Amino acid sequence: MTEPRAFVREHTRLSPVPLVPEILLHQAEEAIALWERTEVSSPGRQAPPFWGFAWAGGQALARYVLDNPALVSGRGVLDLAAGSGLVAIAAAKAGAAPVTAVDIDPLSLAAVAANASANAVAVTAVERDILDDPPDTEVLLTGGAVLAGDVFYSREMARRVMSYLRRAAAGGAKVLVGDPGRAYLPRSGLREVATYDVPVVATLEDAAVKHTTVWQVPAE
Template identity: 75%
Template sequence: MNDHAAFVRAHTRLAPVPLVPEVVLYQAEEAIALWEQTESGSAEQQPPPFWGFAWAGGQALARYVLDHPALVAGERVLDLAAGSGLVAVAAARAGAAEVTAVDIDPLSLAAVAANAAANGVPVNGLEEDVLDQDADADVVLAGDVFYSREMAERMMAYLRRAAKGGAHVLVGDPGRAYRPVGLHEVAAYDVPVVATLEDASVKRTTIWQVRAG
């Protein structure tokens, strides 16, 4: 799968995000079909195509950022496990000085680039596992990252280091099973989601702040 950009465009369509209609994303219409197409294009096992959908945590974070632009205005922002790059696009629209979208999936980075271009905003893409590093950002944003125990543990270690280093850290989470305790609620939204991906058509999604202490 050499042309990731072409693959993203071939298997998605540009459409507004339900909770954030001022942002458009290249979104897949059917999850299983997209996953099968992703696997068939490579000899190796591929990550799930998280980049093809507007997940609840990302939608809530994007809504919060756009409604509170002072959070990111003039700041260096990191969208962690970026997927489609929805949160990165929202941060760029809200006036961030620099936005970096990080993910380990090259298709995600292709989706991020396509979605940033579609919305007319600059977003830097970084294909790397950064969770054992220290954050180099003023604001760290992460949506839907507590879907497995291992991911939640590594993610929280990174996010707490980021908070201790002075970053403002927010996570959007729709009640995933491995959300850690001790987070501080900032806001909550009822987010329309793809029913075939979730157990409902609307997910109550909370914005949590990760603090140093």
């Protein structure tokens, strides 16, 4: 397979995010084509190219963070299942430090690095499954935030993510998630903090706009 960052640049175009135009991302112009190229270039890969698109939950969460910078300014932030790194970049632009983007896909980490560079912000990209780990110590020590955009796309993923997020909230982090009504969103116990109508890629979502909510996971 092509070197990951070269693959990202070859199959995307740097363009503004619809709901967050102050952020540029390397985005795929043809969703299905990118899916196919990724499969051909790396047979047997488990992770779809989530990094190539500005998903509704991430856009809403990024918008909320940029409009409310006091939530993260001067604090550590962890962007969980980061994809393109959109939410991490928004946090860095809002003054968060340090900012860490975590994902299990090497191409995601390449996209995060390319996108952070394009937006002139510092984001540390980490390839790791942390969902069974204790919450990020640096985030907790700075009174920081754990952010997750559009992560409830399977039952098992939702279960593991919510377990991690609830542990982080109990440890003192502010925990926010952005979600456009995915089937496995566990609404019980979440507190709505903002809603947005988010422009999305119709070939991915079967809609041009998704009504999307930012939720806080409270400490129990």
